[in-house]
Amino acid sequence: MISPAAQIGKNVSIGENVVIEDGVKIGDNVIIGHNVVIKKDTVIENEVHIHDLTTLGRYPGTNKKMARKPSLTLSPLIIQTGAVIGSNCVVYRGVHISEGVFIGDLASIRENVRIGRDSIVGRNAIVENKTTVGERVTIQTGSYVTADMIIEDDVFIGPCFSSSNDKYMGMGNYAHAGPVIKKGAKIGNNATLLPSIIIGEGAIVGAGAVVTKNVAAKDIVVGNPSKPLSKNTKTSAD
Amino acid sequence: MISPAAQIGKNVSIGENVVIEDGVKIGDNVIIGHNVVIKKDTVIENEVHIHDLTTLGRYPGTNKKMARKPSLTLSPLIIQTGAVIGSNCVVYRGVHISEGVFIGDLASIRENVRIGRDSIVGRNAIVENKTTVGERVTIQTGSYVTADMIIEDDVFIGPCFSSSNDKYMGMGNYAHAGPVIKKGAKIGNNATLLPSIIIGEGAIVGAGAVVTKNVAAKDIVVGNPSKPLSKNTKTSAD
Amino acid sequence: MISPAAQIGKNVSIGENVVIEDGVKIGDNVIIGHNVVIKKDTVIENEVHIHDLTTLGRYPGTNKKMARKPSLTLSPLIIQTGAVIGSNCVVYRGVHISEGVFIGDLASIRENVRIGRDSIVGRNAIVENKTTVGERVTIQTGSYVTADMIIEDDVFIGPCFSSSNDKYMGMGNYAHAGPVIKKGAKIGNNATLLPSIIIGEGAIVGAGAVVTKNVAAKDIVVGNPSKPLSKNTKTSAD
Numbered sequence: 203m204i205s206p207a208a209q210i211g212k213n214v215s216i217g218e219n220v221v222i223e224d225g226v227k228i229g230d231n232v233i234i235g236h237n238v239v240i241k242k243d244t245v246i247e248n249e250v251h252i253h254d255l256t257t258l259g260r261y262p263g264t265n266k267k268m269a270r271k272p273s274l275t276l277s278p279l280i281i282q283t284g285a286v287i288g289s290n291c292v293v294y295r296g297v298h299i300s301e302g303v304f305i306g307d308l309a310s311i312r313e314n315v316r317i318g319r320d321s322i323v324g325r326n327a328i329v330e331n332k333t334t335v336g337e338r339v340t341i342q343t344g345s346y347v348t349a350d351m352i353i354e355d356d357v358f359i360g361p362c363f364s365s366s367n368d369k370y371m372g373m374g375n376y377a378h379a380g381p382v383i384k385k386g387a388k389i390g391n392n393a394t395l396l397p398s399i400i401i402g403e404g405a406i407v408g409a410g411a412v413v414t415k416n417v418a419a420k421d422i423v424v425g426n427p428s429k430p431l432s433k434n435t436k437t438s439a440d
Numbered sequence: 441m442i443s444p445a446a447q448i449g450k451n452v453s454i455g456e457n458v459v460i461e462d463g464v465k466i467g468d469n470v471i472i473g474h475n476v477v478i479k480k481d482t483v484i485e486n487e488v489h490i491h492d493l494t495t496l497g498r499y500p501g502t503n504k505k506m507a508r509k510p511s512l513t514l515s516p517l518i519i520q521t522g523a524v525i526g527s528n529c530v531v532y533r534g535v536h537i538s539e540g541v542f543i544g545d546l547a548s549i550r551e552n553v554r555i556g557r558d559s560i561v562g563r564n565a566i567v568e569n570k571t572t573v574g575e576r577v578t579i580q581t582g583s584y585v586t587a588d589m590i591i592e593d594d595v596f597i598g599p600c601f602s603s604s605n606d607k608y609m610g611m612g613n614y615a616h617a618g619p620v621i622k623k624g625a626k627i628g629n630n631a632t633l634l635p636s637i638i639i640g641e642g643a644i645v646g647a648g649a650v651v652t653k654n655v656a657a658k659d660i661v662v663g664n665p666s667k668p669l670s671k672n673t674k675t676s677a678d
Numbered sequence: 679m680i681s682p683a684a685q686i687g688k689n690v691s692i693g694e695n696v697v698i699e700d701g702v703k704i705g706d707n708v709i710i711g712h713n714v715v716i717k718k719d720t721v722i723e724n725e726v727h728i729h730d731l732t733t734l735g736r737y738p739g740t741n742k743k744m745a746r747k748p749s750l751t752l753s754p755l756i757i758q759t760g761a762v763i764g765s766n767c768v769v770y771r772g773v774h775i776s777e778g779v780f781i782g783d784l785a786s787i788r789e790n791v792r793i794g795r796d797s798i799v800g801r802n803a804i805v806e807n808k809t810t811v812g813e814r815v816t817i818q819t820g821s822y823v824t825a826d827m828i829i830e831d832d833v834f835i836g837p838c839f840s841s842s843n844d845k846y847m848g849m850g851n852y853a854h855a856g857p858v859i860k861k862g863a864k865i866g867n868n869a870t871l872l873p874s875i876i877i878g879e880g881a882i883v884g885a886g887a888v889v890t891k892n893v894a895a896k897d898i899v900v901g902n903p904s905k906p907l908s909k910n911t912k913t914s915a916d
Contacts (some may be wrong), residue, residue, distance in 0.1 A: 237475050239474045257493055260491065260527055264542070290528055308528075308546060346599050366580075371598060372578050392630070394600075394647050394648035412647060412664075
């Protein structure tokens with residue numbers, strides 16, 4: 203079902219069983235797979251490729267226990283020129299996906315998130331709300347990027363990374379703060395960052411490290427809890 | 441395709457390309473998204489919201505190597521009043537989802553599981569079979585709740601939690617036992633619990649901890665393997 | 679929409695809103711769920727079961743930042759007799775799924791992968807490209823199997839396993855090398871393997887271990903970084 207109130211550009215390929223709701227705008231040379239759902243007001247620019255069985259522009263839900271208010275004022279989802287969205291993804295309203303971004307299959311991205319130019323969000327990766335991802339960032343497969351987090355340009359995050367933003371673990375009403383990963387830092391696979399940790403510019407966090415304190419620029423940390431590598435020690439990250 | 445043998449209540453909104461099989465019962469004021477599949481006999485009470493591209497009431501499968509017998513006697517999936525099920529979820533037959541429960545996108549819940557009132561199962565989280573989840577529990581995004589596990593009321597589990605129930609790792613026929621997490625305990629992100637571990641009432645497991653022994657009520661443990669924090673030490677969990 | 683250029687065997691059950699593209703070949707006694715997408719040239723042998731909302735035969739995508747070239751020469755996806763594919767899965771072109779394999783819901787398998795007979799890939803598990811999985815292997819739920827990895831016969835991998843193949847974390851053009859897990863080795867839940875690590879035949883890696891060096895045949899390692907257990911110590915893996 204393609205809403206007659208949707209605007210569709212030139213040379214757009216649309217698969218079978220696709221739903222395009224009211225107010226959707228689609229540019230030229232866009233490819234949309236089968237069984238895709240594009241919700242109200244979503245904006246898709248030129249040369250975008252949406253794979254099968256993906257939902258775009260979903261509104262946040264809520265239940266009694268969750269603090270969050272329904273965000274009725276979210277701006278539409280925008281997917282800029284040349285971006286690719288994988289199969290079976292869920293991307294919310296209020297997300298800005300910049301030019302050339304690549305989103306892997308089964309990934310999901312919550313509201314109030316901006317993904318910068320040419321960044322990659324791996325398959326099965328999750329980006330929570332109110333998080334900013336810079337340009338040319340790689341977030342590998344299965345990584346969990348918590349809410350209220352800042353990832354600067356050229357950061358590399360290995361697979362299965364985990365972060366959190368709630369140091370009192372659900373105790374109530376107070377400000378949540380996710381980690382900040384500064385420009386060019388690299389995080390190894392299955393590393394864990396505690397809430398509000400700052401990873402300095404160009405720092406390296408080893409695979410499996412559990413980071414409980416800030417890491418200075420260019421430092422290399424490993425272990426649980428993570429500690430700086432001695433400067434004389436050769437490491438697998440050298 | 442909506443089976444003529446399904447019962448649909450008043451003021452039900454059903455999206456495009458939805459499949460509702462025989463024997464399904466849907467209450468009043470229910471919202472069902474696009475491309476949803478609702479399998480045989482599923483019961484959905486009033487004011488439930490099912491998001492797009494979700495499968496409800498799936499039967500377990502099996503192969504030659506898997507011990508499990510097909511569970512032909514599973515009771516239907518029941519989703520009680522006011523529950524919300526996200527996009528691209530897979531919920532099995534034999535599951536009981538209580539009032540006010542919130543299930544995130546891309547989550548999956550296996551057969552013979554009960555989720556108590558007002559609990560949250562985060563996006564991409566997985567709950568295995570024969571597990572019981574209490575009331576007002578939070579299981580955050582990407583967590584893995586193994587089979588044969590008990591999670592009591594008011595437990596908080598951070599993102600990317602991992603558990604297991606098979607201490608001989610696939611060696612054969614013997615009883616599997618998942619961990620037990622007692623009332624009000626809190627588990628940090630990316631923590632790992634070994635099979636049959638008991639986490640005491642109100643205990644706290646730090647982020648990234650690998651728990652190889654039982655944790656007493658109100659104790660705080662961190663590290664790999666996890667050890668109690670000294671009582672004089674301030675921690676990020678205090 | 680079922681392409682008239684597809685070949686469909688005897689006694690095939692096809693759900694609602696299914697898309698079967700040109701050149702697909704389906705054997706006898708196959709069951710295909712609702713809202714399934716089967717892309718060009720996919721070969722499905724006899725007695726295969728495909729659950730709902732799954733994509734089969736997807737082509738790899740790419741963006742500017744990714745090194746990979748589009749693989750226009752990939753052979754079709756082949757799913758051999760008696761295999762089961764779960765709900766909401768994404769399986770690529772260029773994959774060979776052998777007889778009796780079981781793929782859980784929400785799993786995804788990239789191109790140039792072979793899964794051996796009677797192996798299990800758990801729900802939400804991910805297998806990257808150019809990886810080989812032997813026979814009778816178990817890869818449990820939520821595990822991440824990186825690219826360029828070799829998993830030999832009878833290996834057991836617990837839930838939430840993580841691996842990587844890129845020891846310079848995105849620094850540029852050089853050979854990537856995933857771990858090798860030799861015959862019959864067992865890996866505990868949420869263990870982390872660094873790139874190109876070799877796990878010897880019959881070795882055991884404890885839950886939550888971070889493996890930074892090769893593990894000899896039959897050795898047992900635990901901790902972060904992992905170290906061999908002393909031979910006099912009783913362990914949960916004994």
